[in-house]
Amino acid sequence: MTLTIDRTEAGQTPVAKGKPRGGALDPFFEALCLASATVLLAALCWVLVSLLIGGWPAFHKFGVNFLFIRSWNPVTEVYGAAGPIVDTLITAFLALAISLPIAFGIAVFLVEFCPPVLRRPIGTAVELLAGIPSIVYGMWGLFVLAPWFALHIQLPLLTLAKPGSLLDKMTSGIPNGANILTASIILAIMVLPFIAAVLRDLMMTVPAQVRESAYGLGSSTMEVITKVSLPYIKRSAVGAVMLGLGRALGETMAVTFIIGNSHAFPKNLFDSGSTIASTIANEFNEATTDMHTSALIALGLVLFLITFAVLAMARALLGQQKVV
Amino acid sequence: MKSKVLIARRKAGNALFVGFCWITAAIALAALAAILFSLFKDGLGGMNLQIFTMDTPAPGSPGGLRNAIVGSILMCALAMLIAVVIGVLAGTWLAEYAGDSAYGKVVRFVNDVLLSAPSILVGLAIYQMLVAPFHGFSGLAGSVALALLAAPVVTRTTEDVLKLQPSALREAGVALGSPLASTVRRILWRSARTGILTGGLLAFARISGETAPLLFTALNNQFFSLNMTKPMANLPSVIFNGGLSAYDDLRKLAWAGALLIAVAVLGVNIIARTLTRENRQS
Secondary structure, three states: OOOOOOOHHHHOOOOOOHHHHHHHEEEEHHHHHHHHHHHHHHHHHHHHHHHHHHHHHHHHHHHHHHOOOOEEEOOOEEEEEEEHHHHHHHHHHHHHHHHHHHHHHHHHHHHHHHOOOHHHHHHHHHHHHHHHHHHHHHHHHHHHHHHHHHHHHHHHHHOOOOOOHHHHHHOOOOOOOHHHHHHHHHHHHHHHHHHHHHHHHHHHOOOHHHHHHHHHHOOOOHHHHHHHHHHHHHHHHHHHHHHHHOOOOOOOOHHHHOOOOOOOOOOOOOOOOOOOHHHHHHHOOOOOOOHHHHHHHHHHHHHHHHHHHHHHHHHHHHHOOOOO | HHHHHHHHHHHHHHHHHHHHHHHHHHHHHHHHHHHHHHHHHHHOOOOHHHHHHHHOOOOOOOOHHHHHHHHHHHHHHHHHHHHHHHHHHHHHHHHHHOOOOOHHHHHHHHHHHHHHHOHHHHHHHHHHHOOOOOOOOOOHHHHHHHHHHHHHHHHHHHHHHHHHHOHHHHHHHOOOOOOOOHHHHHHHHOOOOOHHHHHHHHHHHHHHHHHHHHOOOOOOOOOOOOOOOOOOOOOHHHHHHHHHOOOHHHHHHHHHHHHHHHHHHHHHHHHHHHHHHHHHHH
């Protein structure tokens, strides 16, 4: 932006006193901004309230047991959230466990070792992939990963494992590739570019002087990353990872495509399951009884509380540090 | 002697670390390349002129995605309109007016929650606000649900980018005798333009492929319709239904739709980048 000042003019004009011209708009503008901020608050409150109201009949009927009942049966009208809750947590944390080291690796690679010619194209590719809608990842999971997984992992394991052995117990499941593990892999691939892009951006914010002085003291690359860069970006990095976890917990479409949508309580990672979000997506429009609808909304409330808890935890972790 | 061992150990550790980074980068890029490859292979396989001229078909008959494309564009446009207005103003309030106030902290926290709030829950909430009471799914409800997902992204980026602006800019505004509102609008917003635009584009990228909230709000529509108060066709729903259907031609349409969305999102991103770069050069 350029700013030109006419010096002679500036020297002669007397300084105006009192409120600046157009200042009458100030309170109006501030109120408008405040109102917009309040819309966000109202929206979140409405999400919570509507889930409470909609889910009330289910909570009223099943009480706290709603969380522990292991069956989800629209025919007998018995609904319990245990299966979906467990599946949701397993897929999300497994996805994070897979994607976090890889995202960290690619971020460090891009910042530290990548040949300069490739740095921009690869960095751009990662950023662009972070924007691809999750349903695309879901399609890929359903049509490419699931058949591959069934053919090259599940079938060999099935023939390898003796019936009743530990391996059999750990890997038994319908060999169609639609299971909790593949859902986690898809989730991991999905959140990977997001976390990697944010981590890379954060590492770029570490001042060159700080990193170079560490190198100047004879640090190896690993030491610069783990002892200088990481502590510098710790707070924001945790935030980025928490955002990734939030995405994984609430991700609907990619999971609905590939998790198999079975309501039985999962026996192992190779078993099909259904997360909270996939259950709602599959059944909400087809729910025939009020209790079914209400149970689905109650599930939604559980998901809301889980993601809320994750974020509150992140905040508590972040609160102690006043960096960045 | 001791120091030599230590150096050797540090070197070995570093080599492992470097190797780990190379391998993870290779794995990640391979996985992502595999996805792009099938997307383009299967998407282009289902692509033809009919996609843009015909509406979604019944299984077995020829058809395209015209109604879904138009529906998606309409709903996203309306959603972005709402989201940008609310997001930029709310972000401005957080950055310029809220300071350390308790209400500011609450709103910031709420915005963080909304950012990560599962989109399907937003769909459920809007269903109970705009669908259930009026006994009908509508494109409008879909737009509001999408807006609710986009607004927090815009708010967050606006706040962040405004806070990055040097306070000298604010002081310059005050020194010129400009009211705070004008300083914000004419100096800060302009200087933060690229950042805010990026936020808007990120938000658009997020909602353009968003499926879950549309399932219970806009539903879907087999036919061409511009009526926002009625169920509206949209690309994500067509992809979802087609992908899970048993019919080959519907699956082909789903892949074509997925490619369209992906290309649109990539295109928007690339436009944003070019804008950012030009802005930096001038």
